[in-house]
Amino acid sequence: MNQIHEPMTMLTDYLAFGVCLYLFLKLYLKAFNHQLSIKLYAWSFLLVGLGAFFGGTFHGFYKLLDASTLYIIWKLTGLLLVFASFAMTLGTTIAFFDGKIRQFIIICLLLKVLFGLYLIVTQDAFKFIVLDYSIGLIYILIANLVQYFKTKQASSKFFILAVGICFLGAGVQQGKISLHDHFNHNDLYHIIQIIALFAFYQGVLLMKDYKIQKNT
Numbered sequence: 103m104n105q106i107h108e109p110m111t112m113l114t115d116y117l118a119f120g121v122c123l124y125l126f127l128k129l130y131l132k133a134f135n136h137q138l139s140i141k142l143y144a145w146s147f148l149l150v151g152l153g154a155f156f157g158g159t160f161h162g163f164y165k166l167l168d169a170s171t172l173y174i175i176w177k178l179t180g181l182l183l184v185f186a187s188f189a190m191t192l193g194t195t196i197a198f199f200d201g202k203i204r205q206f207i208i209i210c211l212l213l214k215v216l217f218g219l220y221l222i223v224t225q226d227a228f229k230f231i232v233l234d235y236s237i238g239l240i241y242i243l244i245a246n247l248v249q250y251f252k253t254k255q256a257s258s259k260f261f262i263l264a265v266g267i268c269f270l271g272a273g274v275q276q277g278k279i280s281l282h283d284h285f286n287h288n289d290l291y292h293i294i295q296i297i298a299l300f301a302f303y304q305g306v307l308l309m310k311d312y313k314i315q316k317n318t
Contacts, residue, residue: 105165106162107162107164108286115155115158116155118292119155120160123156128303129303130145138311140193142192142304145305146189150183154213177222183235184222192303194241195207195312197257197310217234221234232275239269246261248305257305258305260304260305262296264299264301271294271298272291298309
């Protein structure tokens with residue numbers, strides 16, 4: 103373990119990967135009558151998990167891998183999180199909107215993906231990954247707030263809670279708030295994000311595609 107650069111950060115990242123893989127399998131294998139919104143969120147869990155896996159590998163083996171390998175791993179981590187955010191926001195759009203409004207939002211989300219890819223390619227700091235992810239979370243928060251006040255939809259409460267927990271985690275990470283020398287701000291951030299993942303999961307369990315909602 104003396105050659106592992108940040109063992110706790112690596113372990114908490116790998117823990118997040120395990121949780122995400124578990125939630126992905128729980129959602130995707132059940133399929134929920136093949137609802138697209140739920141499948142998209144299932145894929146987002148897998149993408150977040152893979153991002154956590156590569157992020158943990160970067161932190162853990164920083165001193166053992168050459169610079170070019172580390173660069174690829176770091177960029178891959180960012181790319182996975184960009185597409186995870188796209189899957190989450192698209193799932194929200196499929197659940198809440200239809201027609202021309204949906205088409206307009208999807209175009210905006212595709213532009214957001216391009217913006218995220220630009221940030222990943224041109225910037226190395228993690229704060230830019232957080233920026234792209236935060237834009238998606240803000241959209242999910244607003245969409246669910248509107249939906250909750252309009253229909254009191256049960257799933258929206260969990261999504262609002264999940265987004266709030268995510269922003270709490272981002273504040274901890276960016277503020278470098280730690281509990282111990284061997285449990286730093288990144289480690290705490292990972293644990294908070296795992297809690298948020300379970301809140302998202304509870305919301306997804308109650309989700310329905312827009313057309314299914316209209317027919318019930």
